[in-house]
Structure formats: C-alpha cells, structure tokens
Amino acid sequence: MDDKNPPVVTPPSSDGLNVPPVTTDDKGKGDGLPVKTDAEKQAEAYREQQSRADKAESQLSETDQRLAFLESVAGESMRERMTSEFIAENKDTYPDVTAEDLKELVSSPDDFERVAKHLQKKHEDIRQSTLASVREVPDQSMTEDEKTAEKAKIKPGPRSFGEFLRIQSTRTRK
Amino acid sequence: METGTRTTATNANDHILDIEEGIHYLNPRHNGIRFVKNLLENGRAGKDKVAKSYKHEWHETSLPPRREVVTLADGSGTALTVANTSVYPIGTELRIENEIVIVTARTNATVLAIARAQLGTTGAAHTAQFALNLGYAGEEYGTGPEALSTNAVQLYNFVQTFESAVEMSDKEIAQLSSEIGNPFSAQLERITAFFWKTFAQSVFKGIRGSTTRNGRPVHYMGGVDSFLTTNVYDINGAMTNANIDTAILGLMNAGGTPDVIVMSPARYLKLGALDITYMQITKDEDTGGNPVYKKWRSAASENDLDIIVDFSILDSELYILDSSKLALLPLENNGVNGRLAIVEATAPGASGKRKILRGHYTLVVELEAGHAKLIRLT
Numbered sequence: 225m226d227d228k229n230p231p232v233v234t235p236p237s238s239d240g241l242n243v244p245p246v247t248t249d250d251k252g253k254g255d256g257l258p259v260k261t262d263a264e265k266q267a268e269a270y271r272e273q274q275s276r277a278d279k280a281e282s283q284l285s286e287t288d289q290r291l292a293f294l295e296s297v298a299g300e301s302m303r304e305r306m307t308s309e310f311i312a313e314n315k316d317t318y319p320d321v322t323a324e325d326l327k328e329l330v331s332s333p334d335d336f337e338r339v340a341k342h343l344q345k346k347h348e349d350i351r352q353s354t355l356a357s358v359r360e361v362p363d364q365s366m367t368e369d370e371k372t373a374e375k376a377k378i379k380p381g382p383r384s385f386g387e388f389l390r391i392q393s394t395r396t397r398k
Numbered sequence: 399m400e401t402g403t404r405t406t407a408t409n410a411n412d413h414i415l416d417i418e419e420g421i422h423y424l425n426p427r428h429n430g431i432r433f434v435k436n437l438l439e440n441g442r443a444g445k446d447k448v449a450k451s452y453k454h455e456w457h458e459t460s461l462p463p464r465r466e467v468v469t470l471a472d473g474s475g476t477a478l479t480v481a482n483t484s485v486y487p488i489g490t491e492l493r494i495e496n497e498i499v500i501v502t503a504r505t506n507a508t509v510l511a512i513a514r515a516q517l518g519t520t521g522a523a524h525t526a527q528f529a530l531n532l533g534y535a536g537e538e539y540g541t542g543p544e545a546l547s548t549n550a551v552q553l554y555n556f557v558q559t560f561e562s563a564v565e566m567s568d569k570e571i572a573q574l575s576s577e578i579g580n581p582f583s584a585q586l587e588r589i590t591a592f593f594w595k596t597f598a599q600s601v602f603k604g605i606r607g608s609t610t611r612n613g614r615p616v617h618y619m620g621g622v623d624s625f626l627t628t629n630v631y632d633i634n635g636a637m638t639n640a641n642i643d644t645a646i647l648g649l650m651n652a653g654g655t656p657d658v659i660v661m662s663p664a665r666y667l668k669l670g671a672l673d674i675t676y677m678q679i680t681k682d683e684d685t686g687g688n689p690v691y692k693k694w695r696s697a698a699s700e701n702d703l704d705i706i707v708d709f710s711i712l713d714s715e716l717y718i719l720d721s722s723k724l725a726l727l728p729l730e731n732n733g734v735n736g737r738l739a740i741v742e743a744t745a746p747g748a749s750g751k752r753k754i755l756r757g758h759y760t761l762v763v764e765l766e767a768g769h770a771k772l773i774r775l776t
Contacts, residue, residue, distance in 0.1 A: 364575070378423060385590070386574075386583035388423040393415055393575040 303327060310336045320347035365397035414571060417590060418728075418738040418757065424591050430598025430708035431591070433660065433721070437601065437761070440725035448730035452617050454760045455554040460485055460767055461653035465528040468494060473521030476502075478510045478529070486510055487543040491532040494524045498532075553625070556606055556617035557729045557736070557760040562593045564740060564753040571740065571753075586740075593738070593755055599710040601726070601761055602660070602717070622717065622724070625763035628652075629770035637665070637716065637775045639672055643698035645718050645770040650699065654720040654768025659694055660706040664713040665775065669694070669705075714775050720768040729758035 260268070307326045314321075318340045329339045366374065374391045378384050421435055440447075462485035468478055480486065483504040490501040492512070497519045503511040515521035534543045570582045606620025629648055633641055642659075649656045661669065693702035703718070711717065729736030736758030743752040763769070 375419075375423075380425065382425065383579060384423040384425065385420055385587040386580060387578060388420050389417070389574045389583045389586060390576075390578055390580070392417065392420070393571065395575070 303330070306333060306336070310340070314340060318344040320344055365395040366391070367397050371396070413735075414568075414740040414742065414753065416735070416737060416739045417586075417755070420590055421594055421738075424587065424594065430601065430706065430710050431594045433658065433706045433708070434594055434598050434601060434726065436658075436721050437724050437726040440722065447725060447727055449557050449727045449736070449758075449760045450729075451731065452557045452615070452729070453554050454557055454727065454762070455552055456762060456764070457550045458553045458764070458766060459550045461765065462486055462490075462531055463651050464653065465530045465651060467526055468524065468529045469526055470494065470524045472523050473497075474514055476512055476514060477505065478512045479508055480510055480529070481508065483507055483510050486531075487534055489534050489536075489543050491516070491535055492529045493532055494529045495522065495527050496520070497522055497524070499529075500535075553763075555620050555624075555760045555762065556608055557758050558600065558604070558617050558619035560593070560597055560600075560738075560757050560759065562589055562755040563743070564589055564755055565751050566740070566753050567751045570751075589755060590738075593757075597757075597759075598708060602708075602710045604761070619760055621761060622719070622763060622769065623771075625761075625766055626717075626769050626771050628767040631770060631772045632774055633772050634774045635776055637668055637672070637772070639697065641772055641775075642716075642718065643696050645772060646696050646698045649718060649720065649768055649770050652765070652767035654723065654765055655701065656699070656718045656720050656768075656770070657701060657703055658706055658717075658719045658721045659703040660708065660711055660717040660719060661715075662709065662711040662713045663707050665711070665716055666705070666707045668775075714773065716772045716775060718770045718772075720765065723764040723768050725762045725764075726759050727762055729760070731758075 304323075304327065307323045307330070310326065311318075311321065311323050321340045321343045325343050326336065326339060329343075330336055371391050371394070375388060378387050378391075418438065421431065421438065424431060460482070463481070466480055468480060470478065478492075478499065483506065486501050486504065488501055488503060492499050492501070497514070498516040499512040499514055500516050501510050502513050505511050536542055564586065566582055566586065574580050574583055574586075600619055600621055602621045603623055604619045604621035606624050607618045609616050609618075629645065629652070631641065631645055646656050692705040694705050695702050704721075738755060738757035740753050741756050743754045
C-alpha cells in the first residue's frame, strides 16, 4: 500500500497528559531512516500473519476442490462399473433398461433394482399401449386367401363389380 | 409400351391389375357373357390349360359312335359298312340285335371286316339295325388294342389380343381399393362389360386368321362357327322340337353331352312358342357369380340344357353345345399371364390417364362332333 498521508499515531501517555502528536514523518530526523514504533511493528506482524493465513486458507480450499473432483471421478467410474454389471446380470429380467437410464436415475447402489423394475414396467406399458393402438388401425392389405374369402361374400347387385375391384386392387400381403 | 420386337404378351412393367375374375361380378342378363364365364372356367380347370404360343395346337380325335345303324344282308357276310372305320380298333365288339360280331380288320374307310356269330351267338340277317359298340375285349396281360391315330387330326386356333381403351390414371385406380361405390369402378364396369360382350361375339362368330399391321402380326381367334362342321343341320323351315331332338341325339351318339342351347332373342321367342309339353323353362336366378340359367328340357335327353340368349347369334340359327368340350385359354407366354388386366398404354403412360384393358385368349373346340348347329330356321 502506498499511503500519501501516513496515519497519525497517538502514543500512550502514562500520566494522562496530552503531548504533541508524534508523526511518522521522519523528515529532519537523525539518519533519515524510519523508526518503527512497537505499535507499527505489531501492526505489520499482524498484517503478515493475516496474509499468511489468507494464503493458507486459499491453498486449503484449492485442495478441497481438487479432492472433491477426484472423489467425483472415482464415484462416477464406480457407478458406471456397477451399472454395467447390473445390466449384464439382469438383462433377461430388465431387457429394455439401459445403462444410460440407470446412471441418470440411480443415486445409490441400493436403488438399482427399484429403478430398473420401474423402468421396465414403463417400457412394458408403452409397448402394450402401442400394440393396442396398432390393432385398432385396420390393416388395408390382404392375403390371397383373405381376398378369396372376401370375394365369396360379395352379394349380387349393382355394386358387386365395384366391390370386386376394391378387393382385387387391395395390396396383397404375403 | 409395345416398342421394339417383344415376343411376350405383356410385361411386368405395364401390368397393373388383373380383372378377368371380375366377369363373375358383372350382372349380365341374357347375353353371351354368361356363356363366356363357363368357357373361362373350363380354361381355369388346370394350370396346363393355357396357350403356350400365339398359334395354339391340339389333337382332335373323333370318338367312335356309341351306336350306328347298319345292315347285314345275311348271317355269314364279313363286310360291314359303317360311317368311318378309323374309329373302330381291331378287336372291337359290336352287338347287332342278338348277334355279336368282332372287328378283325379295316378294309377301307367305310368297310370293316368282321367275324360273325361270336360268343355263342348265331349269325343272322340285320336290316337297318343298331350296331352297339360294346368296346374292346382285352386279353389279360396282352398288348392291348392297336394305337388309334389314323383319325386324329391336328387343329389350331390363334390367340387373339383383345384390347379396349380405358381412361384412368394410376391415382384413380389406387382409389378403387379405398372406396366402395367409387365412380371409377362404375366406369370400369361399363367398359369391362362391353369388352366381354364383344368378346362373346368372337367366341361364336370369330373367323380364324392372321395378318400384319404396322409390321407386327395380328391374330384373329376362330369362333365356334369356324370349328363346327359335322353336325350342321340345314333345316330350311320352321324350328320344331323334332329338329332339336334329332340334333341332341346325334351329339349324344358322337360322345357329347349337350348342355347348352344358344340362340338369339328372336329365336328365344319362338322357342317359347313350341309345344309346352316338351319345354320346361325355369326361373332365371340372379346370383351374381353363379347364375342359374333358364333351362330347356328336350324329350330326347334327361339333361336340362342351359338357355343362353345373345345378340351374337343370328335369328335363323341355333347352337346346341357341350360346354365341357369348349374352353377359352389365356396365353401364358414366357411366363406372362395373358388374362384380362388393366395395363399401361402408350403416352402419357405411367403417370397419365390412358390405360388399356388387355387379354390374350384362344378358343379350343374339342370333340367337334359333340356340338351341333341348326341353320336356316324360320
């Protein structure tokens, strides 16, 4: 710090009388060197100590961060390994559950089973729902046998030829 | 399409939709389409029943008559005069009244050599009596009768390419599968019905021949008229039950089973005026794919004959046919199906509207003597 106005220090007075203030302005004094008072020395020591403390604290924090990072990497690696092992061991039970799903959702090793079961059920529900909706949509194609059966149902009348054309032009499914 | 010298009937690129089967779902009444349906069914009977080239050939072998009127002047003469000896294999057994004779040789085209008084019977004179063909008595483990080939003749008919233009785009054809009562199906139905009606006229009146147009061969399918020559009865007078019965008897004797009687609408009116004792007309039932025809029952046969009334037939004539001996065969050339189908036309082609109904067919008349025709009826 580069103070232009040095602080005014009032030395302690034993008799309680006021004496002229002593400044730290050393101009006009003996060898020209500043003469540090005890107070100044104490203050300087205090600042240095404070500075060292700050520095140590900073280093400690940095170490903590590094340690946390290392812990996190190790944890991630372990989770991946455990996830892979779980998937491999249970691929028959939970065929639709992926490692990505589990990594996202599992927070502790005890959760694997519960989360996998839940995910598999969701997959099943979606599959059944999709199948149901597919079944509801009429399939326009017909096999040759189905065409023959449909033609046999045609009743004579003004629309019989048109009905024949409709069946005949329907895509044939193998 | 149809560029270059293609030998196939059509190809996979221009083939769009088979509609031959649609003939069963048309609703024709009293016209040749119904008859054509029968003949197409005969052509469908087996996969081998297809034409393999534009000139379709087959062997025609007349069957021996089931019975023939003969005369033997005494009980020992060994010459028997018949209509055609080639249909009697050596060894054929004939019964004339109470005498059995056996054919030993064919002397010439009309005279058989026979052994008299066979199998314990006695030779006797026979005047205008039926010689009933009892067949060939084969020897056990013998060589069988001689091969019969002298009477077999090679016949042929041309496969004709029948075509009719249609004005439908691919999109319109695609719509057929999505809508019942589609307006395009009605258009197609009219054109298809017209196609089969004109086709029916070729089935009866087509004259076999071929020519060249634009450097390419054009074939004409011969109709029933072209093949029917043996049993043509020139009536030159009014139609009677007796006329018809005589023809039916002749056909049955030749090995045929007459089952269809075909005539014009005007002739149908006259048929209705014949003695009702001999006529039974049943109600025509409209059953779509399997129509029950009006039937006519001759006094000469216990089989009812389906009545087909069509404008193809002249008012002065009447056909009595064995429809089981007639077939319409599609061309199966190089693996390409010649049955009636919608195919691509020339420009505008695949993306445009113009299409063609095309089928390649030939008529086969088997057992020519099993069909008859009455002409100059009044």
